[in-house]
Amino acid sequence: MAEEPFDADEIDEPAPPRGGSVVLRERFLINGDKPLPGLNSPNAKAYMAEDRHDLSRNLFALVCTPGIPLRTREIKKLQATPGPGVLELVDWETVFWPAIGQHTMIIVYERPMGGRVIDQIRNGQARITEYDIPRKIIQPIVDGLRHVRTLNTAHRALRPENIFFLDEDLQELVIGDFVTAPEGFDQPLMYEPLERALASSPAGRGTGSATDDMYALGASLVVLTLGTNPIERMKGEDLLFRRTNLGSYAAVCGNARIPLSLLEPLRGLMSDSPSERWGLDEITKWLNGLKQTPQQKKPARKGDTPLRFGGREHTNVRTLAHAFNRQIPEAVRALKDETFHAWLKRSAGEGDLSESLKGFVDTANFHKDDYQGTDEYLIARCCAIMDPHGPIRYKGISVYLDGFGPMLAMEIIRNGNVQALTEIINREIYQFWVSDRATFLDTLETAQQFAQLKAWLASKEAGQGLERCLYELNPGLACHSPHILEDGIIFVEDLLPALDRAAGHAEGHSKPIDRHIAAFIAARFNEDIQPHLRALSATKESTSVIGMLSLLAFLQWKLRVEPLYGLTSWIGGLLGPAINAYHSRTTRRDLEKEIPKLVRRGSLPDMFDLIDNAEKRQEDQDGYADAVEEYTVCANEIREIEGNGNEMTENAEKTGQKTAATLSIITTMIAVTIMFFSEIL
């Protein structure tokens, strides 16, 4: 089901405020004893910050919730290019935060001194009339969104609680943080466009685009104008049902007293059709006084008579698709029931859809013995055609393709339904949607991306599998390896120092590179490391150890990391199989003697050169081959000497006899010669 935004406080008991301060980049002091709840984001707590180089600057820091993927690309862009209408991102770094006892990303922002706009409106500090709204509220927000668009991204966190007065005079307005959680993750359902709000988890709402920000602007304007949320008490499924049936504008505004002058932009901004929704150009024209024809609200196509399913009266197939995904066995029964098809044809006027759905049921019956015949697959396929602009629906979850990464990350963190997500890839459920998604995504690129994900999932090698998908799809997700989980490592440059620290508490023969770290490196390190990963995945222990060493040595060399004494020592203790790959015992002893010296140098490349020196290995190979040959020659000679005992005795005897004969002849010849000459001389 669709969920309200994920709040870190809801899953973890808040850590007792232990306070403590940290210094970021040796410049910004983040004071853990001075929280600023008025500036909190749903997934990042705000604290007082000060610039030691310029104490007059008003700053605050957002301490991110560990584990939640961050928008690191946007962090870099926003810091590099500050602009109007958006809080200035001053600096950021992953540091140890004492209150939670682990490393996390801290982002330092310019502090909005006027607080949240909605709070100031509610407590009467800010008096904004309907005539002030275009210039005082809409214009700065539009400026901010335009700046965000120049960064080639979307804000996706625009809501009344995230709009601030920058100055104490409550004159200058800016939109707040949008980088501490995935796109749309912090948004209440009301501020998400209908199609994205249908995702079953805030993490799966997708990257989105500026169009989605425009809807959020419209919904925010309603609340800022009225000073209250007209549908505050309406939550989750009820709100979605109402929005789908009535249209978002009608569902949100209802009977609220919307100023006449705002009717036109609000209807344009809150259109449920992304193609008809007002963009920055339209709102700018409106701000400049160019009036446009007001859009008529377009609720979903309704049937004449409702169909009761899942406890609700459905009058259109879009809500029905949403309900089908949540009650699959009942949905399958309905699909096979003629009453449902009669309703589709006569009441909903969807005769073609009815025929298509019957075709899908027939196909499922044909594939009874494989996954294509399962109820879940059938319903996924039916939901896709019933709500072509909705999210992927499968086994009760619904997710956008561009929100697949954060969804996967959150399901893994929560130990949720990861299997359903992997089946969406493996069973190519995404293909049902790809063809109809030209409005939101680059279809071909997405199909290619998911084909690549499928290939990674199928591979059991290190650096592939589900972990690779996780890190490829979430550039801002910290590495989840148990070795460095508490270090919050997001960038590959920080990996080796973190492993160096982890060496101190590494258990027994655990290896520094596990599946998470291998996948993390593969996803974040822009070099060809496939040969290293193949070696790392080898079943032969010695090859695997050398693969691990070569990969880490390559990282240290390429990233110019400082000496790593702990990690070198850790790996040095694991090199037994690699050393034993040498045949020569002398070489092995020499290597074992050398390792402590290299540990003291902290150099993995040197250690790799020592262990896998090509010349030394060739010498060892050649020496071994010679040894085998010499051993064989010896064995053959021994066999020859020992092998035929009787024959040898006979040979010895014959040799003795020959010797005796020879001796006899020689003696005779000498004696005869002597006698002869003594006689004649």
Added chain:
Amino acid sequence: MRALVWALLILVLLLIVALPTVLLLGFGMLPAIVALIIDRTEERSATFCVGGLNFCGVFPYLMELWFEDHDLGQAMHILTDVFALAVMYGGACMGWMLYLSLPPVIASFIQVMSERRLQQLRKTQKQILDEWGDEVIHDADLSDDGITPPQEAGQKVPAAA
């Protein structure tokens, strides 16, 4: 047959020309003739061994016959001299003794040499095993069967830097 004819012809000629010599050799070399008859080996070691030393014993009397009176009386005188016969047959006896006693000695000597060689080979093998490990035995056995010993030390691993 032809050889026999030639042999008889030569014997007759010798009987005519040197009857005393033939008589002395015939009686003096009897042990050698016996050895020739009973020695059925291809190498005729016994014949050479006995014959050689037998001839050694006969030769002084043969020279006495040749350089003094080469007549039957002298030949008979020698042949009836017990001392001369003892010398001639003693030589043959020495030959037999040599033939019977030397081979075991030589065989023992060869055995000792072989043992020494075995020790050397085993020592070399032990040194090889100490340096290169027991896997050498396995690979050496394989090579005996005509299979090339596996080139160990794992798959090729990429260079780190």
